[in-house]
Amino acid sequence: MSTNLEIRPADRAGDLGWIVMVHGEVYHREFGWNTGFEKLVARIVADYATGHDPAREAAWIAEADGERVGCVMLVADKEPGTARLRVLIVTEAARGLGAGRRLVGQCLGFARASGYERVTLWTVAGLSSARKIYEAAGFVLAGEEPHPGFGHEVAGQTWTLEKL
Template identity: 55%
Template sequence: MTVQDVRAFNRFYTNLIGALDYGRHLYAPYTLTEARVLYELAHSADTDAADLRADLALDAGYLSRILNRFEEAGLIERAPSAKDPRRRRVSLTERGRSAAELLDERARDSVGTLLGGVDPGARPRLAEAMHTIRTILGDPRAGGDGDGRAEVVLRDPHPGDLGWIVQRNAALYAAEYGWNTDYEGLVARIVADYAEDHDPHLERVWIAERAGRPLGCVMCVRDDAPGTARLRLLLVEPEARGLGIGDRLVTAVIDFARGVGYRDLVLWTNDVLSAARRLYRRHGFVLSAEKPHRSFGRDLVGQDWRLDLHTAAE
């Protein structure tokens, strides 16, 4: 690779991004830098000017002028930082959050339009190429050479991911609980039913990924009972446990189920899965029934758990 290769890519990409922003509609009435500051404030629960300056590599005076304009416009408010009284915490007001949400919506629509012209079969390659660039050039959130911590993202399944769900469930439950291939058969049927016939408006699969590697999964599918969704096949890889991935996956299912209008969310598990049961209980699930059974080559106690989505929302 030469310097000219990098410059050619930069010209192509900046022209592409510019083509998405006709007449500065995307960021108006803010500059690109101002829009980025709003984005960072909207995605951070507790930050201050020093954090922003470091994260965005901005000149202190330039950032100060931006924040002063935001405060005058009623977009932010500043208060003493809980982490360090010498610093000033910066947070969005309701008006500022509305502005950030509008910019985010415009950005999603623009990128969605761009991806609409990309062959679905080529999208995994595109995502992998983008991730490779971020990793090699040291983006810490992509698992590069920065601080060594990659961001865990929840995404829709790519081609091959449904097969990964079957393989990892079978392998992990065999290794950790001694379950036989009967369990693999059950998982394969669940995944095949979803792949062959699911309603994308009412059913979803999430893959938790870090640095291009899947680390967990969960499914939300329709149950036989009217108005009821079922959480299925929650899994987190052993090396990723303790990172809050299971909590995020369960939260994603609950938010999705409530958002599309389900009244109840149910699941079936076994009493040996103690960590999962604690997670469900923290999210408000209630044990509704349990029954001993012989499955997967083991004597188990099956449990039914239920979450009233209306009560949980209140």
């Protein structure tokens, strides 16, 4: 895999569908998750596609040599002043290139420029590479509880970055 990495807006034909597809495929391969997870991602992407505010919400694709290798979204949370980081993923072949770190950095820079005070995210325990990225960006674990999962029970986690 090339080290020529670009982060761009997720505004090209196929980008949103790719986000759903890659989540379904990667998480099934790596964790045996079922289509329940893919449905969750599809709902997140559909909500974004049908009603996001471009001044306050955005999505990005990481590309290596013109091929999609990762993505992330930032959307407004119900709580005023709070944004939510969503659907971060980097494909297996692109891991180690810094795509995850750069995608999260893009999100946080956009959140600051958009006037958010904090960013939250929901993930599951055991995703150690993502956890390292979140911790390095300043997120702290705010809570953990059992979640029925996506074919397997998981521990759902909420992470928060205060005072952007």
